[in-house]
Amino acid sequence: MTAKILDGKAIAEELRNSIKDEVERQVAQGNKRPGLAVIMVGEDPASQVYVRNKKLACEKAGFKDVSEVLPASTSQEEVLALIDKLNADDDVHGIIVQLPVPDHINPEEIIERIHPCKDVDGFHPYNVGRLATRMPQLMPCTPHGVMTMLAKTGIPLRGLNAVVVGASNIVGVPMMLELLNERATVTICHSATKDLAEQVGRADLVVVGVGIPNMVKGDWIKDGAIVIDVGINRMDDGKLCGDVEYDVAKEKASWITPVPGGVGPMTIATLLENTMKVAYQLDCKLK
C-alpha cells in the first residue's frame, strides 16, 4: 500500500483562513483583535524560526502581535515581572514562553505564572489537569493540531490501537490524553520501553515525537497504519527530517504526515485557534 498524505500545510491554511474571517467578523462588531504575546529569552536559532513563523501567521490572521525578545541575560524575576504585566493587560489574550529557555531560567515556575486562561500553549498544570479529567479548556497546540488534522480528514479513532512514542509534556503525554478522550486504546513509549519495534508493529495509529532522525523504521509499521511524525530534526545539509523513516513507512501506511508540511503548520494554526478562543469564547472561572 502507498500512503495518502496528511497535508498539514493545506489543512492549517484552511484553518488559519477561517480564523481570519472570524476575527474580521468580531472586529466589525466592535470587539478587539486577539492579542498574542510570544516571549523569547535569548536567541536559540531553532526558536527564532518558530517565533518568526508565529509572528507571520499572527499578522496574516489579523491578530495583534505583542511579542517580546529578551536578552539571554534576563533574570528569572524579570521574566516573571513581564508575565505579571501581560497577565494584567486586557489587550493580551494569549501568552507563551518559547522553549527551551536558557539554563538559569526555571521553566516550570514561568509556566505556572502565566494565567491559566491566557495559557494558549496549554502547558500550565491547571490546563493539563483539565485535559486529564476530560474537561479540556486550552489544549497543547501540537497534539490538538494532530487531532484536528485527523478529524478534518475523517479518520475515526474510536477503538484504534494507538501507540505514542515519546512522553514529553509538550507532545507525548497530552497526545495520549487526547487519544484516550476519543476512546482509542493508548500505549505510550519512552526511553525505557523494551521492544519499541514490537509496540509500533501493533499500532493502527502511531504518533512519534522523540527528536531522533529516522528512529522509527519503516518496516516496523503495520500494513495500513496511520503514521503521524511530530519530529523536527535539522540535518547537516539544512533540510528538515522527521523521526520516522519516511520513504519506507509510506509504502506500508494508509496515511502519513510529511516533514516539513505535516504537524508543524498545524501547531501554529492551533496556537491562533487557542488565542481566538480566549479572546471571544472562553468564560474564565478563575481569578
Ligand SMILES: NC(=O)C1=CN([C@@H]2O[C@H](COP(=O)(O)OP(=O)(O)OC[C@H]3O[C@@H](n4cnc5c(N)ncnc54)[C@H](OP(=O)(O)O)[C@@H]3O)[C@@H](O)[C@H]2O)C=CC1
Ligand atoms: N511539529 C511540531 O509542531 C513540534 C515538533 N517537536 C519535535 O518533536 C520532537 C520531540 O520533542 P519534545 O517532546 O520536546 O522532546 P523531549 O526531548 O522533551 O522528549 C523526547 C521524548 O522521547 C523519549 N525518547 C528518547 N529517546 C527515546 C528512544 N530511544 N525510544 C523511545 N523514546 C525515546 C523521551 O523519553 P523519556 O521520557 O524517558 O526521557 C521523551 O519522552 C523533537 O524533534 C521536536 O523538535 C516538538 C514540538 C512541536
Ligand SMILES: Nc1nc(=O)c2c([nH]1)NC[C@@H]1CN(c3ccc(C(=O)N[C@@H](CCC(=O)O)C(=O)O)cc3)C=[N+]21
Ligand atoms: N512554548 C513553546 N511552544 C511550542 O509550541 C514550541 C516551543 N515552545 N518550542 C519549540 C517547539 C517546536 N515547535 C514547532 C512549531 C512550528 C513548526 C513548523 O512550523 N514547522 C514547519 C517548518 C518550519 C521550518 O521550516 O523550520 C513544518 O514542519 O512544515 C515546527 C515546530 C513549537 N514548539
Ligand SMILES: [Mg+2]
Ligand atoms: Mg522538550
